[in-house]
Amino acid sequence: MIQLLKMDITKLHWKSYLIGFVIINIAIASMVWLIVQEINPADIQVFYPSYPDYHFVYQFILTIVRISTTIAAAIFLVNLIINEYKSKTISVLFLYPIPRWKLLLSKMFLVGILTTFFFLATTLVSFSLIYMANLYSVVITEQITSFLSLRLFLEVFIQAIVTAIIGFIPLFFGMIRKSVIATMVAAAVLAFIVYLPIYAPNNVEIYGSRPPISIILVVVGVAIACHFIYRTNRRDIV
Amino acid sequence: MTYIVKTKNLSKQMHKQTIISEVNMHVSQGEIYGLVGPNGAGKTSLFQLLTGLWKPSQGEIEIFGERITNNSYLYLQQIGSMIGDPIFYENRTGLENLQMHFDYMGFYDQQLITETIDRVGIQDQVQKPVRTYSAGVKQRLGLIRAIALKPKLLILDEPSNGMDPVGIKTLRQTIQKLNQQYDMTVIISSHHMEELEQLADTIGVLNDGKLIEEVSVHNIKENLSRYTELKIDSCSQVAHLLENELQLSDYRVISDSSIRIDTSTIPIHQIVKMLVTHDIAIHEIKQTQDTLEDYILQSYKG
Numbered sequence: 001m002i003q004l005l006k007m008d009i010t011k012l013h014w015k016s017y018l019i020g021f022v023i024i025n026i027a028i029a030s031m032v033w034l035i036v037q038e039i040n041p042a043d044i045q046v047f048y049p050s051y052p053d054y055h056f057v058y059q060f061i062l063t064i065v066r067i068s069t070t071i072a073a074a075i076f077l078v079n080l081i082i083n084e085y086k087s088k089t090i091s092v093l094f095l096y097p098i099p100r101w102k103l104l105l106s107k108m109f110l111v112g113i114l115t116t117f118f119f120l121a122t123t124l125v126s127f128s129l130i131y132m133a134n135l136y137s138v139v140i141t142e143q144i145t146s147f148l149s150l151r152l153f154l155e156v157f158i159q160a161i162v163t164a165i166i167g168f169i170p171l172f173f174g175m176i177r178k179s180v181i182a183t184m185v186a187a188a189v190l191a192f193i194v195y196l197p198i199y200a201p202n203n204v205e206i207y208g209s210r211p212p213i214s215i216i217l218v219v220v221g222v223a224i225a226c227h228f229i230y231r232t233n234r235r236d237i238v
Numbered sequence: 239m240t241y242i243v244k245t246k247n248l249s250k251q252m253h254k255q256t257i258i259s260e261v262n263m264h265v266s267q268g269e270i271y272g273l274v275g276p277n278g279a280g281k282t283s284l285f286q287l288l289t290g291l292w293k294p295s296q297g298e299i300e301i302f303g304e305r306i307t308n309n310s311y312l313y314l315q316q317i318g319s320m321i322g323d324p325i326f327y328e329n330r331t332g333l334e335n336l337q338m339h340f341d342y343m344g345f346y347d348q349q350l351i352t353e354t355i356d357r358v359g360i361q362d363q364v365q366k367p368v369r370t371y372s373a374g375v376k377q378r379l380g381l382i383r384a385i386a387l388k389p390k391l392l393i394l395d396e397p398s399n400g401m402d403p404v405g406i407k408t409l410r411q412t413i414q415k416l417n418q419q420y421d422m423t424v425i426i427s428s429h430h431m432e433e434l435e436q437l438a439d440t441i442g443v444l445n446d447g448k449l450i451e452e453v454s455v456h457n458i459k460e461n462l463s464r465y466t467e468l469k470i471d472s473c474s475q476v477a478h479l480l481e482n483e484l485q486l487s488d489y490r491v492i493s494d495s496s497i498r499i500d501t502s503t504i505p506i507h508q509i510v511k512m513l514v515t516h517d518i519a520i521h522e523i524k525q526t527q528d529t530l531e532d533y534i535l536q537s538y539k540g
Contacts, residue, residue, distance in 0.1 A: 007341055011327070088325045091291055096342040097315035234308060236252070236292040 004098070004106035008080055012114075020072075025122055028064050029129035032057055036130075036139050052140050054147035057130050062156075065122045066163050066195040073115040073167025074187030078180050080107045081171065085178040091237045104229045112164045119160035162214050165221040166194065172224045240303065242267050242391055242423045243288065248297035250287060250447075257283045259447040260297065265425055265440070270417055272438030272455075273427040274534050280447040281427040285321045285395050288425075290314065302390065315343070318389035320397055323373075324380025332364040332371070332379050339383050354386040357412060373400030381409065385416060392416065394426045398433060406430070410437060431531035441530070443537045451537050455530070462528040466501045466509070469522035473497050476518060483512050501525070 036052050044051045081104075084090040093103055134140050169190055174183030194217065243265035250258040258280050265271045273281050286292040288299060290310065299306040301313050326335045336351050355361055360378050363371060371379065377400050384392060394413075398406045410433060416422045428434050434441065434455075441458065443451040470476055473491045480486040480499065486509075488500035499509060506525065513520060 003341070003344075007338065010338075087328065089327055091321075092325050093342070094291060095289055095314060095317075095319060097311050097313075098342065099309070099311050234293065236286075 001102065001106055001109075004103060005110055008107055008110050012076075012079055017075075020075075021118070021121070024068050025125045025129065028061060028068075028122065028126040029133070031064070032060050032126070032130055033133050035060070037137075053142045054140060054144060057140070058127065058147070058152075061123060061126045061130075062159065063195055065119055065126070066159070067191040068122065069115055069119040069160075069163045070167050070170075070191035070195070071184070071187050072118045073111060073164060074170045074174075074183050076111045076114050077168075077171050077174060078183050080111055082174050082178055082180055082183055085175075086180070094237055100233045101229050104232055108168070108225050108229065111168070112161075115164035115167050116160045119163050120156065123156055123160075162218055165225075166190070166214070166217045168221040168225045169217065171228055175228060240267065241265055241300070242302060243271075243425065244300040245288075246298040246300075248284075248287060248299060249295050250283060250292060251295045257447050258287065261444075261447075261449045263442060263449055264452060265423060268417065268421040268423055269439040270413065270424045270426065270437050272434040272441045273425060273444060274429075274431070274434065274441060275427075275444035276538065279444045281444055282322055282395050283447075284444065285319070285393050285425075285427070288393060289317060289319050289321065291321070316390040317393060318384035318387065318391070319393040319395075320377075320380040320384045321393065321395045323399075324376050324383070326368040326376070326379065328369040329367055331367055332360070335368060335379070336364070336383060336386065339386065343387055345387060350386060354382050357382075357385075374402055374405050377401055378405060378408075381412070385412065388416070388420050388422065390423065392422055392424045392426075394424065396427055396429065398428060398430055406433065413437060431529065431534060435530040441534070443534060445538050458530060458533050462530075462533060463500060464502050464525070464527045465498050466506050467492070467496060467498050467522075467524040467526060468509075468513075468520060469496055469524075470513075471495060471519055471521075476513065479512060479516055479518070480509070483516075484509065495521075 036057065041051055048056060050056070084093065094100055096103075131144060167187070170183045170186035173186035174180070176182065194213070241264050243263060245261050245263040248258060248261040248263070249256065261284065263284075273284070275281050283292065287294055288301065290306065293308055302316065304310070304313055306313065326332075327338070330338070333351070333355075336355075340346060340351065355364055360375055360382070363375050364379075368376065368379070377397060381394070381397055384394065392413075398409055401409060413424055413426070414437065417424055424437075426434070426437065438455050440452060440454050442449055443453075468476070473494055473496070476497055477489065477491060480489055484504060486499065486504060488503065490498045492498050501509070506523070510520065510523070
């Protein structure tokens with residue numbers, strides 16, 4: 001399995017991923033920093049009394065990271081799975097003396113690992129950039145140590161895994177016609193529906209990522225991954 | 239007799255269409271088995287079934303004595319194949335593609351890669367990305383990938399497609415060498431009958447998804463009709479002489495000045511002697527034999 005992971009790692013376009021990663025982190029940090037700097041605290045304090053604090057920054061970063069992670073998962077799915085079908089190289093892989101399920105499981109596993117890592121790294125880097133910017137131009141007066149906790153790290157880690165598994169869902173739509181566009185569109189729609197905060201008329205913040213919805217989506221994500229592996233193991237490669 | 243590949247009533251239906259119908263194929267150890275058939279006969283489909291890319295709808299496949307099921311994969315360790323147009327990671331170089339192949343197969347012998355590249359002769363191309371290759375070079379690279387690990391069974395689907403005459407000759411020599419040196423069993427499909435005539439020990443004729451015939455090339459050659467074509471001035475007079483002087487009825491008038499005589503029962507010198515005696519001017523004598531192609535075409539017609 002490790003050998004298969006290594007083989008798949010060599011197929012990825014690391015240079016473009018790195019550039020994308022740098023851009024997304026700068027974009028997230030700039031956006032959050034701009035909001036924190038430019039918005040008059042009095043306007044937001046109506047909804048968010050403790051504004052500006054690190055919790056607000058964290059929540060904001062988390063929302064954008066969830067959206068970008070779902071799209072990143074789709075990019076990994078496209079590069080590791082959809083493109084193998086489109087270019088028919090999957091038929092070369094299935095001629096090797098390796099069970100199909102193992103080949104596909106390693107691909108899904110790699111998508112999961114990369115997506116989780118992307119989530120963690122983006123959250124960490126964006127947050128660190130805001131922290132560093134705040135050292136030069138203090139907007140948030142709260143001490144960072146009072147915000148950071150083991151519970152927070154655990155929460156971020158669980159969020160990363162949950163988002164990575166939910167990120168498998170676009171594979172179902174992408175595999176119907178082995179389409180890159182379908183995968184990307186499904187990921188974008190999923191990300192914006194599930195993760196974008198919607199403000200209900202009574203001003204109660206509703207997140208599609210609330211635990212019950214997250215659990216259902218995680219189950220769907222796992223089911224799609226299992227279905228994909230099971231189905232491919234039994235079907236003809238056309 | 240033990241067979242390397244044996245199928246029993248192998249059938250495949252796809253989208254309510256029968257692609258392969260009750261094929262009973264028998265390939266012995268160390269033989270070169272030529273699979274022939276018109277376009278759409280089911281040659282590539284049969285190869286896809288043998289290599290597990292497609293799952294049979296009915297029937298059985300036995301390879302190396304092992305019955306192939308939906309979950310079989312270990313038998314692929316001893317099979318080298320090139321089915322349809324060879325597929326590669328186009329942005330990678332030929333060498334990287336080969337290294338990847340070795341890694342997936344669990345072999346790490348750089349020397350073996352170099353050796354195989356030298357054998358097929360594309361040394362100057364392997365460092366370039368595959369997307370820049372011509373169809374012929376891709377075919378050769380596909381062949382290298384298929385033979386590099388000296389498999390027990392080699393499956394080649396129209397390997398000479400897109401190759402120049404030099405490439406075709408190299409291909410033929412490579413297959414013969416591998417077959418002789420390593421006792422490699424080869425199943426090869428091709429539209430080039432003369433190529434198969436020189437290579438194959440057995441021919442399987444596939445038409446409309448059915449294996450019509452499985453026959454040794456030796457037997458085919460034995461039974462091919464030999465005939466002599468004579469260019470003369472008067473066919474009617476010669477026909478008359480053949481019937482009356484030599485009691486020969488196996489002849490066919492091709493044109494006013496050309497007659498074809500079956501010489502499998504009578505030596506040509508006797509015919510010539512008789513014609514000369516009767517003062518018949520012979521402008522040309524051509525001895526020919528039906529080819530494998532003629533035989534196959536006859537088989538298609540049933």
